[in-house]
Amino acid sequence: MSNLAPSDFQSSVTETATTTASSSVGEFVVQFWGVRGLIATPASNADRYGGNTACVGIQVAGKHLIFDGGTGLRILGKSLRQLQQPIEAHLFFTNSQSNRIQGFPFFAPAFVPENRFHIYGSAASNSASIKQCLCDQMLQPHFPYPLQVMQSELHFYNVIPGNNVQLDDVTVTTALINQTQRSVGYRVSWQDKSVAYVTDLTKNADPVDQEQILQLVKGVDLLIANATYVPPTANSHESTDLHWQAAVELAQGAAVKKLVISHHHPDDEDDFLDEVQTDVKATFAQGLLACEGLVLSIGD
Template structure:
């Protein structure tokens, strides 16, 4: 597998993967990221999005024997199929950044949630309208939006209302939610295990004129920063996504926080594979240790302090 870290600091290995057969589960003493959905706002299937993928946000993290999932966009359906094919009970921790549709629309199609042997711990902040994470997920499954209510899910589900500043210990793994965006009540997450750190920051506030100090602390010293850097507010009014692109902010955060590798995520659904290839070249010209997320891509963080 190709090394994507600098030659002097081989912390990562990477492989493209494949959504239908993404490989075997990570060993217990591992820190592995797999991208199951990388688009923002709406799924973007089609011939010109095959290489990067068209599913909305979902990232699987296998770390320290724990199964973590960040966001439940349409990529969650594919992850669910993969987990069910392993023919063993699923026990996972599902963390939501916020409850915009592209982060939750895969949840009603997550097959393990309908299996009685599944154990799901589900985490999220109070939504901007005051709804708990459980209420937000229930609401999208009520008629006329969906044909099966959440109560038909047979899994053992425990809902956790969390907020920035909490610390969630899962064995040797520490998950810390951070406030990212006052407009959406979105959370970022910092995952620590041994001497390795993942920062997940995918709904930052693009209206700020300078880097949020809170974001710098979230990303500080991270081995990998997953950053919402390829979707500009201008794309809402311009179907081609023209205008300022906030990947510059991702580089600024990565450099200021001494991040080892930056992964840009939540791609504009209007951007084709060729456009994203061009964007990746632009980004890497400014920050060599950067890449754009692709569905099925895995990253292995090699820990030196956990045996």
């Protein structure tokens, strides 16, 4: 795991849909467990796309990689527990905002002594490490139990954007893609296949950010990117291109093979998202909107 500063140790794409962790679909599989931005959205008009906040699982070359720990991480954890074997996984956080880390205290496998987790994140805007941010949200009065009650092996790594994480023959490339939010984008490369996870796009990105994003995602088999909106104001839905235009333009400019738009606004109901998906496909045929349970097999 090169170019990382370890902190203290502590005890071609095909689509399917499922609610359990995929282990036999292929050697490079992406699964969506949480697709909302800002806040979880448990509502009957959000059933088809799902209401959990950000969490994406990637199984590649026999390794478990997890990106972001929103409330979808709880569901992913329940699925991993069904494997009934020791689990080792790598968790990568894009930033330390609540919608990216709020599922971590409910990640059941982290409470099992036989399991081991490697946790990666860059310094937050207040310079706090990912370990500090995860610890803080589990302190009273926010949560009844401290992080120390997790009995699995937890290894924390401070990511320096621009450096790589090497996991045997799997390379995870990092880049700072939103200086304001101190958000990191990731690219997972294995053999000749690649997936990019860039979820803090803005409509008017800084030129430096734009160049780093472009280099990170150029030519990937799959780009996972966010829809754009201006929180915390209500989403007026007056112009659907506000939600998907930046992601589509990036996919086109970077010559990516497939685009999945995630991190849907809490006010975006299923019917509205159906309309957005129609608009996206009319502009970028290999684009679609993420929904919970979506599974994509890379290179098959």
